[in-house]
Amino acid sequence: MPKLLLIDDDKEVLKINAKYFIQDGYTVKAATNARTAYKLLKDYTPDCIVLDVMMPGIDGFKACTELKKLCQAPVIFLTGRDSEDDKVQGLLLGADDYMIKPYSLRELSARIQVLIRRYQKTSVVSAAVLEYPPLRLELNVRKAFYENEEIPLTNKEYDLLHLLAASPNTVFTFEDIGQAIWGQYIESDRKTIMVTVNRLRKKLSDYPALCHSLETVWSKGYQFIVK
Structure with a gap:
């Protein structure tokens, strides 16, 4: 069962997304800010991280840099900002995908599955x-x-x-x-x-x-x- 970490300061969105992915067969942990997410990673190893960009305090861009130090999971950014510069910045910080709000949860799930398969394919190569x-x-x-x-x-x-x-x-x-x-x-x-x-x-x-x-x-x- 694939494991997700959802990070979004909007509690209602977080609740809706978590419910959808649990019903879709995922194990889900959620955080409303970056610091909570860092703590969760001490004893939780997600297969993918879904990260909102626009958060108070530590935004998604800054959080991504730290998350990549703490685990090897792929990161998908969610954002309402549809500028090329934002997309480039996110990808260069280590994000693996980028979705613009409003988005389809079905499409988000499909993208998550693609990234998980890609990373698992790499990880099964023993000592390569x-x-x-x-x-x-x-x-x-x-x-x-x-x-x-x-x-x-x-x-x-x-x-x-x-x-x-x-x-x-x-x-x-x-x-x-x-x-x-x-x-x-x-x-x-x-x-x-x-x-x-x-x-x-x-x-x-x-x-x-x-x-x-x-x-x-x-x-x-x-x-x-x-x-």
């Missing part, structure tokens, strides 16, 4: 390692290392690095990347992908052997270079 010394990707824990130092990546940055490194010296188009990592691609996603690539490239540039590993192929896409 992708290695191009000094770079090492430990697939079962979704972490990247430079020698023995962990490279601090968001979920999407890790997914991008894994995608490219799994097929070195192969060009991935914007559409390839969008479909593989976000499950879809529309032209407006190009900016999100470019920002994610630039963030990943900046982090890799801190490590001498990786400075030029992520290459832009003009008018086509990106590739991970292994010599």
Whole structure:
């Protein structure tokens, strides 16, 4: 039975959503603020977190950063703000999906199931390692290392690095990347992908052997270079 953590300051919305997901076969714990959510994670390991962006005190953007330190569960943002900048910010902070209010609970449930399956598929790979010394990707824990130092990546940055490194010296188009990592691609996603690539490239540039590993192929896409 999949486990959810719902975080929303609107108690009525939280009650409606919790009831729906319990009836849909989920185990549900709920929090009306980020601090309560942090405490719940001490003895509860959700398979997915559904997080409202607009909350007083610690908002969803700030909460996401801390939640990602506490657990490996995918995060879906819920928000009434339909701007591209907000979407990009959320995804770069580590969110795995983004839904605009008003939303369909049926669609939200479907998206949750997709994310859980995707993460479980990764986690069943026992001790799997992708290695191009000094770079090492430990697939079962979704972490990247430079020698023995962990490279601090968001979920999407890790997914991008894994995608490219799994097929070195192969060009991935914007559409390839969008479909593989976000499950879809529309032209407006190009900016999100470019920002994610630039963030990943900046982090890799801190490590001498990786400075030029992520290459832009003009008018086509990106590739991970292994010599």
